[in-house]
Amino acid sequence: MSATQFKSPVVRWIDHRLPVFSMLHHTAHDYPTPKNLNYMWNFGSLAGLSLAIMIVTGIVLAMSYTAHVDYAFDSVERIMRDVNHGWMIRYIHMNTASFFFIVVYLHMFRGLYYGSYKAPRELLWMLGVVIFLLMMATAFMGYVLPWGQMSFWGATVITNLFSAIPYVGESIVTLLWGGFSVDNATLNRFFSLHYLMPFIIAGVVVLHIVALHRFGSNNPIGIDTKGPQDTISFHPYYTIKDVFGIAVFLLLLAMAVFFFPNAMGHPDNYIPADALQTPAHIVPEWYFLPFYAILRAVPDKLGGVLLMFGAIAVLFVLPWLDRSPVRSARFRPLFRIFFWLFFVNAIALGYLGGKPAEGIYVILSRVATAWYFLHFLAILPLLSMFETTKPLPKSISEPVLGSSGRTA
Amino acid sequence: MAKSDTNKNPAKGDVQEPGRRDFIVVATYAMAGLGAAAVAWPLIDQLNPAADTLALANIEVDISKIAVGQSITVKWRGKPVFIRHRTADEIARANDTNLDDLRDPQVDTARAEKPEYLVLVGVCTHLGCVPLGQKTGEVRGDYDGWFCPCHGSHYDTSGRIRKGPAPTNLEVPPYSFLSDSVVRIG
Numbered sequence: 001m002s003a004t005q006f007k008s009p010v011v012r013w014i015d016h017r018l019p020v021f022s023m024l025h026h027t028a029h030d031y032p033t034p035k036n037l038n039y040m041w042n043f044g045s046l047a048g049l050s051l052a053i054m055i056v057t058g059i060v061l062a063m064s065y066t067a068h069v070d071y072a073f074d075s076v077e078r079i080m081r082d083v084n085h086g087w088m089i090r091y092i093h094m095n096t097a098s099f100f101f102i103v104v105y106l107h108m109f110r111g112l113y114y115g116s117y118k119a120p121r122e123l124l125w126m127l128g129v130v131i132f133l134l135m136m137a138t139a140f141m142g143y144v145l146p147w148g149q150m151s152f153w154g155a156t157v158i159t160n161l162f163s164a165i166p167y168v169g170e171s172i173v174t175l176l177w178g179g180f181s182v183d184n185a186t187l188n189r190f191f192s193l194h195y196l197m198p199f200i201i202a203g204v205v206v207l208h209i210v211a212l213h214r215f216g217s218n219n220p221i222g223i224d225t226k227g228p229q230d231t232i233s234f235h236p237y238y239t240i241k242d243v244f245g246i247a248v249f250l251l252l253l254a255m256a257v258f259f260f261p262n263a264m265g266h267p268d269n270y271i272p273a274d275a276l277q278t279p280a281h282i283v284p285e286w287y288f289l290p291f292y293a294i295l296r297a298v299p300d301k302l303g304g305v306l307l308m309f310g311a312i313a314v315l316f317v318l319p320w321l322d323r324s325p326v327r328s329a330r331f332r333p334l335f336r337i338f339f340w341l342f343f344v345n346a347i348a349l350g351y352l353g354g355k356p357a358e359g360i361y362v363i364l365s366r367v368a369t370a371w372y373f374l375h376f377l378a379i380l381p382l383l384s385m386f387e388t389t390k391p392l393p394k395s396i397s398e399p400v401l402g403s404s405g406r407t408a
Numbered sequence: 409m410a411k412s413d414t415n416k417n418p419a420k421g422d423v424q425e426p427g428r429r430d431f432i433v434v435a436t437y438a439m440a441g442l443g444a445a446a447v448a449w450p451l452i453d454q455l456n457p458a459a460d461t462l463a464l465a466n467i468e469v470d471i472s473k474i475a476v477g478q479s480i481t482v483k484w485r486g487k488p489v490f491i492r493h494r495t496a497d498e499i500a501r502a503n504d505t506n507l508d509d510l511r512d513p514q515v516d517t518a519r520a521e522k523p524e525y526l527v528l529v530g531v532c533t534h535l536g537c538v539p540l541g542q543k544t545g546e547v548r549g550d551y552d553g554w555f556c557p558c559h560g561s562h563y564d565t566s567g568r569i570r571k572g573p574a575p576t577n578l579e580v581p582p583y584s585f586l587s588d589s590v591v592r593i594g
Contacts, residue, residue, distance in 0.1 A: 060451055064458070082459040085450035 027213060032231035033238050034219035036396050040114070041217060041238075042245035043107035048205065049246055050100035055198050057093040058142075061086075065145065067191035069184045072147035073272045091261040092253075097139055098264040099253050101287035104132060113339055115327030116218040122319040124211040127204055129315045134201045136288065141194040143285055147187065148269035153282050155182045155190070161295075164305040181275060221399065222328030223392055230396040281356060289353030290346055294372065296357045297365035307369065314376045321376055323384035331390040335383050342375045466594025468586065471525060479542045481530060484593045488530035488538055489581060490554075491591070494565065498552070499523045502566035512576045516566045519580050527583050527591065528567040532556040534574035539563060554578070 006012050006021060015021040064083045066075040079086035108128070111117055117125035144155045159176045163169040178185030216225060225231050232238075256263065264286055268279045284292050291308050298304035314321075329336040349368045355361040393399050467484050474480055474493040481488045494502075502516040520526050532539050534556065540546040541554035541563075549555030549562035551570045556563075561572030568577040583593045 056451065060454055063454070078458070078460065082461075084453045084456050084458060086454060086458070088450055089454060 027209070027234075028239070029233065029235040031213060031216075031234040032225070032228070033217055033234050034225050034230060034396055035232045035237075036219050036221060036400075037217060037238070037241075038220050039241075039245070040106070040110040040220075042242060043103050043110060045242040046103045046245055046249050047100065047107055049249070050096055050103055051198065051201060051205065053096045054093065054100060055202070057089050057096070058195070058198065060089050061093055062195060065191075067145070067188050069147060069187055069273070072145060072187060076146045088257065091257045094265060095253060095256045095261060097142065098285070098287065099249070099256070100135065101139070103249070104135065105287075108132070109343060111218075112342075113329045113336075114218055114220060115222050115322070115324075115329070117319045118322070118327050119319065120215050121211070121218065124208065124214075125319060126316055127208045127211055129312065131201055131204050131208060132315075133312060134197055134204065138194060138197040138201065139285065139287065141190040141197070143269075144187065144190045145194060146269060147273045149271045149273055149277075149279050150266045150269035150282065152182060152273035152275065153278055154284055155186060157282065158284075159186075161305050161308075164302040166302070183275075218327060219396060220328060221330065221393060221396055222326065223396065226395045283354050286350065286354070289351075290349035291353070293349040293353035293365045294369045296353070297362070297369040307373075311372060314373070318376065318380075322380040324387065324389070326389045326392065331392055332383070332387055333390065334387045338375065338379050338383065341371075345371045345375070466592060468590055468592045470589055471591055472589035476524075481542050482593070484529075484581065489593055490526070490528045490530040490542060490567075490578075492526045492528075494520075494524055494526055498565040501552070502564065505564065505566075505568075509570075511569050514566075514568060514577055519566050519568075519577070521583070521585065525591070526565075526567060527580060527593065529579040529581050530554075531579070532558065532561055532574055533569065533576045533578065534559055534561050534572070539578070 006015060011021050061079065064075060064079050064086060066072055076090070079090050081087070083089075111125060111128070140154070140158055144151045159173055159182065162176065163173045165172060174180070176186070177183065178189060216231075219225075266283065266285075268282075271279075283289070291311055294311050295304045295308040298307050324332065324335070326332055329339055345368050348364070349372065352361055352365045352368060357365075465485055467482065469480075469482050469491060471480075471491060471493070474491065476493050477495045479490055479492040481490055483489070499516070505516075507513040507515065517523070530538050530542070535558065537556050537558035539554035539556040539561070541548040547555045547557070549571075551562050551564035553563040553565045553567060553570075555561070556572065556574065559573050561574035562570045563574075563578055564570050566577075567580075569575070581593050583591050586592050
């Protein structure tokens with residue numbers, strides 16, 4: 001570690017014995033970062049901020065929440081009406097959950113577009129997919145806690161997915177429920193796990209950052225940095241850029257919290273859970289809709305479940321499906337077209353997941369599902385073999401300063 | 409990375425003077441601090457009693473059934489409140505006490521709106537235990553009032569501290585008589 005000299009003698013004394021300040025300095029200050037990162041590289045810090053907001057507001061909400069079928073709904077209403085600032089804290093928690101997914105989806109599309117998953121960053125990408133999976137599990141269990149109609153029926157439908165597993169499915173579902181239906185035992189364990197999992201996510205985030213710092217950030221050109229002339233220190237250049245991104249993010253979040261707090265929720269969840277009455281049209285939270293569309297597109301119980309989980313599993317092996325040595329879509333004209341097709345297709349899946357499972361929507365869901373898997377399993381491997389890529393610049397500086405050897 | 413030092417005035421060598429950049433930096437930190445405080449406040453204030461908790465902060469008690477020499481204990485704000493219908497002897501002893509003997513001097517008439525009814529928060533002012541003396545047969549201490557078994561504080565028939573570690577008299581809660589038989593506490 002570089003001989004960092006801290007001004008404060010107290011900091012120096014501590015750092016000599018417990019080098020936390022050197023570590024922080026190394027990770028968030030000196031860390032050499034490609035100098036050409038664009039705003040798509042803001043979403044990592046925004047995801048971290050979202051996680052922090054979720055943990056802080058969540059701990060506070062848990063102080064007033066009661067995990068019991070008879071009290072859960074009322075305790076949430078009490079938070080909304082009686083607890084000081086409770087309405088705001090809950091709305092922040094609810095809306096940051098949605099913003100967390102928005103930010104993470106953008107972060108993932110960034111990775112897809114600029115080939116951030118390619119060697120040597122495969123594990124970095126896979127750890128990200130693990131975080132994504134953990135986030136989905138956490139969000140799902142959190143949505144169950146208010147014990148409204150959507151909570152209850154969402155929990156019923158999602159846990160029943162596991163009943164599709166041959167032979168042991170029913171036993172697994174009973175195990176998940178701790179009974180013969182979604183009931184008090186289910187609510188209690190979901191609360192316990194919902195509280196635990198964000199801290200596991202935080203742990204994986206640390207691994208994600210360690211893996212990131214091994215080779216440094218990818219960049220819009222997708223070529224490796226060749227030395228100090230291609231990088232700038234993280235602080236102050238990217239800290240200030242991240243702070244700017246955070247300001248914009250908080251502005252939008254505040255707009256949602258204070259003006260449209262329920263826009264991304266479902267009104268049926270303000271009806272207390274009723275085990276005898278399923279709502280007419282049940283949909284998961286918006287961030288699950290693309291996967292929900294895939295689930296419903298298949299006219300077979302096990303097949304639907306397998307394809308839905310497969311849609312995420314395929315992300316794990318993405319680094320080995322796309323074998324093209326060129327990372328950035330900027331130098332892959334065909335890939336770029338297919339990326340945008342994939343993007344539109346993903347949005348379409350989200351739209352279709354929110355529509356009733358009937359008529360034209362079913363057919364469109366099937367087409368979109370087929371395209372989703374075709375993209376990963378056929379188009380990407382074929383592109384890796386047949387695409388003619390554009391010539392890569394020699395260095396990050398070259399596109400800015402002209403070809404190497406000449407000054408601009 | 410070399411630090412750019414825009415404040416350095418070449419004419420004055422290394423001497424730095426606060427410039428516009430310093431002002432911007434300080435202003436930025438000040439705004440960030442204000443923002444952090446504004447965010448922290450709701451998160452802290454939610455720990456305070458909620459509206460429904462405050463709404464339950466007073467109770468009405470029927471005292472017509474308390475016989476002379478009998479005490480009842482009611483719950484107010486989660487704490488026991490002692491209501492004692494005192495005997496003439498107890499009232500007399502409370503009034504006869506020399507104020508110089510008291511650690512927390514207070515006359516009995518200042519502690520009981522109607523002398524026959526003594527209303528006290530039944531929480532020892534030492535460390536919060538509930539003193540004995542409400543039920544017949546319980547130890548009532550050297551002054552025939554209440555006795556806290558946790559650390560041995562003795563209270564007299566007016567609930568004043570007489571002996572032991574407690575610093576002050578048993579607290580008298582705010583109360584008023586709505587009628588001869590109903591008292592409102594809180």
